[in-house]
Amino acid sequence: MIEQILASGVVLTTPILLAAIGGLVNRQAGIVNIALEGKMLVGAFVAIVISAATGSWLVATLAAALVSMVIGYGFSLTITRLGANMITAGLGLNVLAAGAIGFLMSYAYGSSGTLRLPDVALLPHVFPQSVESVPVVGQLLAHLDPLTILAVLAIAVLPFLLGATRFGLWIRATGNAAPVMLAVGLKPKLLQEASTAFAGFFAGLAGAQLALASIGIFNEGLTAGRGFIALAAFYFGRDRPWQTAAACLLFGLLDAAQIRMQTVGLPPRLIGALPYLMVLVALVVSQMRSLRRTQ
Numbered sequence: 001m002i003e004q005i006l007a008s009g010v011v012l013t014t015p016i017l018l019a020a021i022g023g024l025v026n027r028q029a030g031i032v033n034i035a036l037e038g039k040m041l042v043g044a045f046v047a048i049v050i051s052a053a054t055g056s057w058l059v060a061t062l063a064a065a066l067v068s069m070v071i072g073y074g075f076s077l078t079i080t081r082l083g084a085n086m087i088t089a090g091l092g093l094n095v096l097a098a099g100a101i102g103f104l105m106s107y108a109y110g111s112s113g114t115l116r117l118p119d120v121a122l123l124p125h126v127f128p129q130s131v132e133s134v135p136v137v138g139q140l141l142a143h144l145d146p147l148t149i150l151a152v153l154a155i156a157v158l159p160f161l162l163g164a165t166r167f168g169l170w171i172r173a174t175g176n177a178a179p180v181m182l183a184v185g186l187k188p189k190l191l192q193e194a195s196t197a198f199a200g201f202f203a204g205l206a207g208a209q210l211a212l213a214s215i216g217i218f219n220e221g222l223t224a225g226r227g228f229i230a231l232a233a234f235y236f237g238r239d240r241p242w243q244t245a246a247a248c249l250l251f252g253l254l255d256a257a258q259i260r261m262q263t264v265g266l267p268p269r270l271i272g273a274l275p276y277l278m279v280l281v282a283l284v285v286s287q288m289r290s291l292r293r294t295q
Contacts, residue, residue: 003137003138003139003140004139004256005253005256005257006137006139006140006253006256007139007140007142007143008143008255008256009249009252009253009254009255009256009257010140010143010144010148010249010252011143011145011148011213011214011252012251012252012255012256013248013249013251013252013253014145014147014148014151014206014209014213014252015040015206015207015209015210015223015226016206016226016229016230016233016248016251016252017151017155017206017230017233017244017245017248017249017252018147018150018151018154018202018203018205018206018209019036019040019202019203019206019226019227019230020230020231020233020234020237020244020245020247020248021151021154021155021158021202021241021244022036022198022199022200022201022202022203023036023199023203023230023231023234024158024234024237024239024241024244025158025162025171025195025198025199026195026196026198026199027175027234027239028162028171028172028174028175028195028239029171029172029174029175029188029191029192029194029195029196030174030175030176030178030188030192031076031079031192031195031196032086032087032090032231033072033086033090033196033199033231034086034087034089034090034091034094034231035072035075035089035090035091035093035094035097035227036199036203036206036227036228036230036231037094037223037225037226037227037228038071038090038093038094038095038096038097038098038227039068039071039072039093039097039199039200039203039204039207039227040068040203040204040206040207040210040223040226040227041094041097041101041207041220041222041223041227042064042067042068042071042097042101042204042207043064043065043067043068043203043204043205043206043207043208043211044064044207044208044210044211044218044222044223045101045104045115045207045211045218046060046063046064046067046068046204046207046208047060047061047063047064047207047208047211047212048060048115048117048120048211048212048216048217048218049117050063050064051120051121051122051211051212051216052117052118052119052120054121055119055121056121057122057123057124057212060121060208060212061123061147061205061208061212064204064205064207064208064211065201065202065204065205065208066201066204067204068200068201068203068204068207069197069198069200069201069204070197070200071093071097071200072196072197072198072199072200072201072203073193073196073197073200075089075090075093075196075200076192076193076195076196076197077193079192079196080189080192080193081189094227098220101220102220105218105220113219113220114217114218114219114220115217115218115219116217120212120216120217121212122212122213122214122216123145123146123147123209123212123213124145124146125142125143125144125145126141126144126145126146126148126149127141127142127144128142129142145209145213147205147208147209147213148209150205154202155241155242155244155245158241159240159241159242162241170186170191171191171195174188174191174192174195203227206226206227206230207222207223210222210223210226229248229251230248232247233247233248233251234247
């Protein structure tokens with residue numbers, strides 16, 4: 001059972017981690033991206049539609065990422081150019097995305113709630129099924145998909161990009177000292193817009209992974225708050241990539257564990273709330289520790 005929980009936990013961690021990577025970079029540039037949930041939902045919907053139309057998981061994944069990136073860029077313009085409140089704009093985008101997708105499902109596909117399309121190409125497994133025989137990590141390796149590998153590589157490279165490159169310095173300076181950026185001739189608004197487009201791209205990847213990892217079906221509740229969990233993860237990780245990844249993995253493992261626990265007879269709704277409850281507890285503990293340091 002431990003091997004199954006580990007394998008499922010990593011798969012369930014991937015969409016949260018992808019969204020958290022984008023949100024972390026966006027927050028470093030000074031924008032708290034509440035709209036990750038809506039962009040994940042858009043990515044999942046686009047991935048299903050394009051995968052069914054083309055028979056290619058790669059084309060579907062790229063389409064999902066690019067559409068969410070464009071939406072993310074448009075979202076950033078309302079903040080940087082029109083002066084909208086980032087929290088209000090983010091929540092508005094989440095509502096707009098859910099409503100627009102519901103309308104498209106009803107108008108274009110005559111479907112409500114759940115969209116099932118034929119010939120949806122799912123994400124392939126990186127390793128052959130024979131690796132399941134490897135002790136402890138066999139099931140984990142057998143279920144790895146390309147987007148999980150990408151998420152791991154991205155979180156490994158991110159500390160270097162943010163800490164040791166000129167672009168990373170500009171992103172961090174934009175979030176911490178925008179007037180200084182203006183004084184040296186750089187444009188913090190452009191950097192914020194670029195970081196929000198980056199967050200949209202990764203949120204689209206997260207949505208594609210949710211939709212194409214195993215089931216190949218779109219549901220209006222598919223994201224199930226994972227965009228907000230990603231938001232909580234990089235807050236809990238204090239905008240540090242590895243700590244953020246650890247927080248995402250914690251939620252993924254808890255989510256996998258609660259799925260297994262539903263077979264023991266406890267109320268499913270109570271068990272399903274466990275991962276979200278643990279995230280709230282972790283955030284409270286993190287905030288208490290932060291306040292203690294400032295005293």
